[in-house]
Amino acid sequence: xxxxxxxxxFDVLDGHAKMNPQSMHVPGHKNxxxxxxxGYPYFxxxxxxxxxxxxxxxxxxxxxxAIVEAQKLVADLYGVEKSYFLVNGSTVGNLAMILxxxxxxxxxxxxxxxxxxxxxxxxxAGARPVFLHPTYDDEVQVASYVSFKxxxxxxxxxxxxxxxxxxxPNYYGMVNQKELAQIITYAHGRGAAVLIDEAHGAxxxxxxxxxxxxxxxxxxxxxxxxxxxPAMTMGSFLHVNSSLIKSEEVESYLQMLQSSSPSYPIMxxxxxxxxxxxxxxxxxxIQIIEKIAVFSKRLGAIPQIKVVTSKNQxxxxxxLKLTIQSQCELNGYExxxxxxxxxxxxxMADPNNVLFVLPLSKAFDADEILIKIGRAVxxxxxxERKSIGLHDEGKTVSTLVLCYxxxxxxxxxxxxxxxxxxxxxxEMIIPYPPGVPVLMEGEYVTExxxxxxxxxxxxxxxxxxxDMKEKYIKILDM
Ligand SMILES: Cc1ncc(COP(=O)(O)O)c(C=O)c1O
Numbered sequence: 111x112x113x114x115x116x117x118x119x120f121d122v123l124d125g126h127a128k129m130n131p132q133s134m135h136v137p138g139h140k141n142x143x144x145x146x147x148x149g150y151p152y153f154x155x156x157x158x159x160x161x162x163x164x165x166x167x168x169x170x171x172x173x174x175x176a177i178v179e180a181q182k183l184v185a186d187l188y189g190v191e192k193s194y195f196l197v198n199g200s201t202v203g204n205l206a207m208i209l210x211x212x213x214x215x216x217x218x219x220x221x222x223x224x225x226x227x228x229x230x231x232x233x234x235a236g237a238r239p240v241f242l243h244p245t246y247d248d249e250v251q252v253a254s255y256v257s258f259k260x261x262x263x264x265x266x267x268x269x270x271x272x273x274x275x276x277x278x279p280n281y282y283g284m285v286n287q288k289e290l291a292q293i294i295t296y297a298h299g300r301g302a303a304v305l306i307d308e309a310h311g312a313x314x315x316x317x318x319x320x321x322x323x324x325x326x327x328x329x330x331x332x333x334x335x336x337x338x339x340p341a342m343t344m345g346s347f348l349h350v351n352s353s354l355i356k357s358e359e360v361e362s363y364l365q366m367l368q369s370s371s372p373s374y375p376i377m378x379x380x381x382x383x384x385x386x387x388x389x390x391x392x393x394x395x396i397q398i399i400e401k402i403a404v405f406s407k408r409l410g411a412i413p414q415i416k417v418v419t420s421k422n423q424x425x426x427x428x429x430l431k432l433t434i435q436s437q438c439e440l441n442g443y444e445x446x447x448x449x450x451x452x453x454x455x456x457x458m459a460d461p462n463n464v465l466f467v468l469p470l471s472k473a474f475d476a477d478e479i480l481i482k483i484g485r486a487v488x489x490x491x492x493x494e495r496k497s498i499g500l501h502d503e504g505k506t507v508s509t510l511v512l513c514y515x516x517x518x519x520x521x522x523x524x525x526x527x528x529x530x531x532x533x534x535x536x537e538m539i540i541p542y543p544p545g546v547p548v549l550m551e552g553e554y555v556t557e558x559x560x561x562x563x564x565x566x567x568x569x570x571x572x573x574x575x576x577d578m579k580e581k582y583i584k585i586l587d588m
Pocket of ligand 1: 198199200201202204225227277281307309310334344346544545
């Protein structure tokens with residue numbers, strides 16, 4: 111084990127800033143000397159370390175000094191062969207891992223409720239996705255995990271499967287460790303690599319939290335460090351631990367896809383986030399977990415809301431994710447807005463739920479948060495609210511009607527929801543967050559898709575893709 115108390119990249123930046131350097135190089139803000147007065151009070155300290163590839167500060171695309179040391183410390187902490195800093199979020203990690211693992215026309219098993227970056231990666235690679243439909247959790251009313259049985263069914267149905275791409279945990283923090291382990295072992299036995307979008311699980315090496323797919327033997331994992339660790343937005347990690355995929359292959363895609371001027375503040379925040387995580391690991395998580403348990407209990411005592419967790423005994427849920435449902439007239443989005451009026455901003459809402467992401471620290475003011483929540487809902491009468499079902503048609507495995515390469519030749523036209531049914535969708539329609547498409551480009555639009563989209567629209571979701579206000583969808587003009 112390396113000395114995890116080191117912060118090599120942060121240290122060289124700190125040292126550089128402290129020598130009061132004269133900037134005759136990019137960026138144009140010259141260590142913060144030239145900057146709009148309006149933003150200066152917020153930006154100026156960070157601009158002092160917003161450097162470029164100067165002597166001693168290393169180069170992300172050819173690391174030999176502080177960056178390589180900082181990345182080695184990440185790999186050491188997570189127990190993997192190689193780790194990489196990402197400055198464009200898990201998005202770029204997902205794109206790079208898919209491009210490294212899949213070539214044109216490769217058949218790839220992919221979880222249906224994946225983030226759009228996974229689907230965009232498959233589109234860029236020109237791969238042929240076979241969708242693995244997740245189990246639906248009736249308590250939380252969300253798609254949860256892909257079962258081992260579904261993966262086996264796909265292997266029995268399709269030949270020459272190159273990779274299995276799963277998302278674990280889901281946005282709400284749910285993991286089925288046992289089945290994930292079975293899937294990884296089975297896929298490897300069939301010669302397929304396993305790629306895990308573990309964007310929400312960068313802290314899963316800590317005791318008391320679900321186990322990371324790293325320990326379960328997956329080939330590549332991507333972590334949005336910025337989601338649950340104290341790192342700057344866009345700061346993420348990619349880990350390679352594989353005998354099937356070469357790290358050089360992943361590296362070459364990261365070089366193509368990431369900026370040639372990667373942000374030093376983001377990279378330094380990754381160095382510090384790893385340092386923070388190592389310190390929490392060393393100290394233990396008992397106090398954090400206890401604090402969350404007490405908070406969750408007090409939250410559940412507010413009559414207008416209920417804290418929901420899956421009733422599936424085989425599932426583990428990340429303690430940093432807390433899902434609540436309304437027990438009053440408000441739907442999930444309305445409940446979220448009522449909190450915002452009290453100055454409390456939550457991670458996400460869906461038609462049924464509001465999701466909190468709690469800090470990886472015991473230092474949060476639970477009293478203050480509970481007062482705000484209580485104030486936000488006190489005018490509403492408590493009722494037993496029936497939740498809205500958002501499950502799909504109950505398929506286990508499906509494919510696109512036309513793969514990404516086959517779609518390219520078609521024109522697209524915009525039609526009403528009703529007219530779209532039975533046609534092939536020409537776009538992804540994505541409630542954002544969570545960024546998981548309800549409708550995929552290249553699949554038939556079904557009545558169930560329209561019902562689900564309508565439920566999202568009527569409860570107040572925000573979308574990427576389509577004209578959801580007017581209820582129009584782009585379809586292929588066949
Ligand atoms: C499961 C999942 N994967 C990937 C991403 C993309 O991550 P990033 O925002 O770090 O690019 C997200 C973003 O919300 C996500 O929820």
